[in-house]
Amino acid sequence: MKLFSCFVLLFAGSVALAADLPRSSPEAQGIASSAVQSFLDEADKVDSLHSVMLVRHGHVIAEGWWAPYHPTARHSLFSLSKSFTSTAVGLAIAEGKLNLDDEVLKAFPDDAPNEPSNNLKSMRLSDLLRMSTGHQTEPPRTGEEAWTKMFLAHPVPFKPGTHFQYNTSATYMQSAMVQKATGQTVLEYLRPRLFEPLGIENPTWELSPQGISTGGYGLSIRTEDIAKFGQLYLQKGQWQGKQLVPAAWIEAATARQTSNGSNPKSDWDQGYGYQFWRCRNGAYRGDGAFGQYCIVLPEQDAVIAITSGLKDMQSVLNIVWDKLLPAMKSSPLPADETAAAKLTKTLQGLSLRQPVAAGKPAAAAGKKFVFASNERKLESISLKAGEKESETILEVRIDGTPQQIVCSTGQWQKGRLAWGPLPAQPAAACGAWTADDTFTAKLCFYETPFVATVQLKYTNDELLLTSQSNVGFGPNKGFELVGKPE
Known part of the structure; x- marks a missing residue:
C-alpha cells in the first residue's frame, strides 16, 4: 500500500473550524509573541511535542502541530481520559443516578467475593474518584474474567480514604458504575451532554471485553477538543450560555481532595482531586502517559493543551512555568509585527526531526x-x-x-x-x-x-x-x- 504525502498545519490567525474556539493574536490577549516563540524554542530541544494550543481569555492565540501530526487527527489521551470519566460521574450525580457515597461493592453484587473484607465494604465512589481505594497495588485487568470482579477480589489492606494509590482500575470502576446507573457507556452518556455541545466530533473510546468504556484511558480526540474541555472547566461548566456541568462539581473535582506528596518542585506532589491533578502556581490539569496535557490556569484565565511522546512529563510543565506563565499580563500588549511574523513562520514549519542523508545506498x-x-x-x-x-x-x-x-x-x-x-x-x-x-x-x-x-x-x-x-x-x-x- 503506497503511502501518500499530505500534512496540514494550522497556526495563529488561521480560519477556525465550525464550532471551534475564536482566534486572536497573543498580544491582544496579553502575551508577547516573543514569549510563545521562546516556549517553542525550548520545547524543540526535546523533539517530543506533537501539538500545542494556547488559549487566553477564551481565544486561541497560538497553535501548532509538529508534522506529520495535524489539527484534524485525533490523538490518544491515555490517562487524560480519566478527567472525562470524572465528568461523566459528576453529571450522573447531578441527574440523581449516582451519589458520592455509593458503596462500590453494592453496585456489583454478582461480582462480589464470597467473604468481602470490611475495607472493601466501606469503599465508596468518592474513594474511586480520589484514588484512595485502600489498595496497595493496582488491581489487574487481564484475561477473560470481568474487570469488575478482579477489582473486587483484589486485597484492600488500607481503610479507603486514607491511602493514595494511583489506580487506573479505579477509574474503570467509575465507568462501570456510570454504565450500570445509566444503561450507557461513558462515551454514549457524554455524547449529548458534553461532546456534542462542545463540538467534539467523532470521539472514540476503547472498550473492555465486557463492553464497558475503559475509563482510565482509551479516549481519542483532537487537540482543540482538549482545549475546549479545559476552557469549559475554566468557565465553571458554562458553555455558550448553558451550564453543561454543575459549577459545584467542577469546584470539587479540581480541588485538593487527597494529599499525595510534599515535593515543592514536583507537579505530581501538589494534591489530587476527582481525577484531576493539582499543579504548582495555582493551576490544575488532567494528563496522560507520554505527555498529554490539559492545563488550566484560573488565575491567568488560560488553558494549554499539549500532546506529545516523551518520558519526562515534568520537563514540559517546567517549560510552561518558565516561559509562558511569567508572560501572561493583565492587559493587552502593543502589536509586535516582527515577533508575530517570526512566530507564525515557526508554527507553520513545525516538524518532528527526520533522518539526515549522509551516505549512499549500500x-x-x-x-x-x-x-x-x-x-x-x-x-x-x-x-x-x-x-x-x-x-x-x-x-x-x-x-x-x-x-x-x-x-x-x-x-x-x-x-x-x-x-x-x-x-x-x-x-x-x-x-x-x-x-x-x-x-x-x-x-x-x-x-x-x-x-x-x-x-x-x-x-x-x-x-x-x-x-x-x-x-x-x-x-x-x-x-x-x-x-x-x-
Missing part, C-alpha cells in the same frame, strides 16, 4: 532479506528506489501480509501502516541513508504518541534490523533481527 540494498520466526512476525524486507530520487521504498512482509512503505528524504509520506506490535493504522514515514551501509526510517503513528525509528545496517552478507520506539510501557519497547539473503 550495494546489497536491493536484495530481499528474510528473518527467522520472531514474535514481531516480520518475515522479510527489501529496499528499492522510488519514483522520485528522494524516495526509498521498504517492501516488508508481516504475518503473511505484504506492504510498501514509501520513505522520502525531508518529507513525511502519509497513509496506513502496521509495524512491530502496532496494527495497521494512520501513519507517516520518512527516511534517508544516514551512512553508506545504513538506511534509517522513522515511522510515526500520528494518532498515538508512538514513533518508531528503524535502522537497516548492511554488513557482509547480513542485514541487521533494529527498531526502537520513542516511548513505551515496560522495558522492551524495541527489537533487533538479523536477516539473511533469500
